[in-house]
Amino acid sequence: MSDASEEALGWRVLAREGGARAGELQTRRGVIETPVFMPVGTLGTVKGVRFEELEAEDLDARIILGNTYHLLLRPGPEVIRACGGLHRFTGWRRALLTDSGGFQVFSLADMRRVAEEGVKFRSHIDGRLCFLSPEVSMEVQAALGSDIVMAFDECLPGQAAHEAARASMELTARWARRSRTRFDELQRDSADAGRIEEGANASGEGLKGLSGRQALFGIVQGATHSDLRRESLERTAEVGFDGYAIGGLSVGEEKPVMYEVVEGLAPLMPDERPRYLMGVGTPEDLVECVARGVDMFDCVIPTRNGRNGQAFTSRGRLNVKNAQWSQDARPLDEACACAVCRRHSRAYVRHLYMAGEMLAAVLLSHHNLAFFLDTMRRVRQAIRSGDFTRFRLEFIERINSGLV
């Protein structure tokens, strides 16, 4: 464990099994047991799920994400700063991680233009011309006052060729240094809207021994090219960050390729820092990438697929549109103890979905998040009790066994 007295983030590994690690991440807004799944709260809300639900025992999400790109456009960093940062603006009191906007800008395709200085792009809402750079991203994330800030990176499609991937990786490395520099200036100038002064944290839980400042993570790029990934990792680690992320995966490459990149890269990442695989993935992906050494994950699929009528269960996916559930009194997942499964039947959730009731999205998003978060809880227990190898096999076998 690193000396936390000067640190923004504390981190220690509690148990290992093979490459898998069970650890504890101390943020200024609470302790987070890892491996952890972080629900995505794009616009300051995890779509359809109230904070009270996220905090309740069946979900107990300790950290959620915010998206710099989306919050930059709506309501804008000025509004959020004026309201005292994203925590006070939204009412979320636990830890927050914000991405840098790099990935979202990347997905705008031909509405953006990348240069050394930064990225010019048009808003997907009103076409307005906007600009993001390492400096701007750090400034926006300071206004948001998130507890973990991500460096500004460029993200390429999974199939990017070596030459393009090298140029992009090198740009990302230069941007990492600029991110670090501007971030440090902002911390020095107390521009962080989420700053917690010593003794100001009501619970005191997270702040103990920490600086109360924002933490900054670097991002490793390099598409699917292992030499570029390794070089990117070296150059990012040289700058020095509180944690390291693997970016540029789950962006169109084949799944075995994704696993291979993680398998090759994660063990090389600093053992004394948390490792974060961005934008991944399915429940199987989480378990498989924990086995390869990843500690942190985020993904929109529990909520997005929930809105589209899909439930994740311990026996695979359930499509509520399927007529076979129309009179089925069983819960979405018979092995699930979440608030939705304790109270509601497949028949009811299906009815709500077919009738276009927003409660369908609310209930499916809740259940799916419960399934993801509970899976991670069980992963942590398994690693800590030396039982992860067996857990992993059984989990994958069961999830492929099909619904009954």
Add this chain to the structure above:
Amino acid sequence: MSDASEEALGWRVLAREGGARAGELQTRRGVIETPVFMPVGTLGTVKGVRFEELEAEDLDARIILGNTYHLLLRPGPEVIRACGGLHRFTGWRRALLTDSGGFQVFSLADMRRVAEEGVKFRSHIDGRLCFLSPEVSMEVQAALGSDIVMAFDECLPGQAAHEAARASMELTARWARRSRTRFDELQRDSADAGRIEEGANASGEGLKGLSGRQALFGIVQGATHSDLRRESLERTAEVGFDGYAIGGLSVGEEKPVMYEVVEGLAPLMPDERPRYLMGVGTPEDLVECVARGVDMFDCVIPTRNGRNGQAFTSRGRLNVKNAQWSQDARPLDEACACAVCRRHSRAYVRHLYMAGEMLAAVLLSHHNLAFFLDTMRRVRQAIRSGDFTRFRLEFIERINSGLV
């Protein structure tokens, strides 16, 4: 108080002030203090609000509505009966009232045809030809297993002329008798899917001394014509019901006319039965009609207006779209203690609404229901402490004083 040993419903008046009554309604699924506002759960869900929220202390809704017309079309009474009635189908454990479908069919306008036997109409979803009659409505409501069933009536526009209103009122009177007859047969045949056997009610609270059967309310019609209203009341009371409702108001007539009809009619309604004003209304309407002797209300406006960005507050309505709230850190209503007002700012709710996030509708619906339900709580307290006259004056004055 009526002898409840053979009754489906118990009722007693606890306090009076002028025409206002504070009472207690005993249903087989719990005791309901009156005057009461009943949130509308059209399709087996109060739109955007989870049952857990409805049961929580800040809302504490003791009874909600279901709409026979909507549930007849989706998912259909066969599905709900197969799932054990609307309570077991939805997971709602407290009292349920279902309307008869008469009002909804009325609002289909030229997609319906009324005859002595019943109403032929086309589904607003797929144009399918459907049929509702007193008998069918009772059968559907038995399959739903609601705790309070409404007789099947015809509802005319508020401006209906005397001749048309008389014919319709007479038809409603004949339908009331047919509703009663078919309802009694169904109870005898134990067709009620929500039946509670003696001793079968876990809490025992509501069932004590009650028959465990469904209750049936009659509906007084007659548009705005006082002679027809009086005759309708006589003919309905002659049939005999567990409670009496005023239908056909809030359907296009002027507000003073609505108040006048209630003022003329409510005092004539059986004192030993609860009085229910259907489909009404705004917070001011509730307070004004309690003063005129009404005990029960339902209306979609807290949730519908919430979905459209409107918050009801103690100082009148707040439109979250208004730019003046964009950095306002105050809760929707500074005098409100609901979960939304305890946690979220106007700025945040406005942001969610402007960004099209469903959480906006969720939070606004919750707050609005809290405001309606809390208003009724305060109305009950005022009547019981002999303070209702002053409460009413101050409430109306405050709500018209404007937001600050």
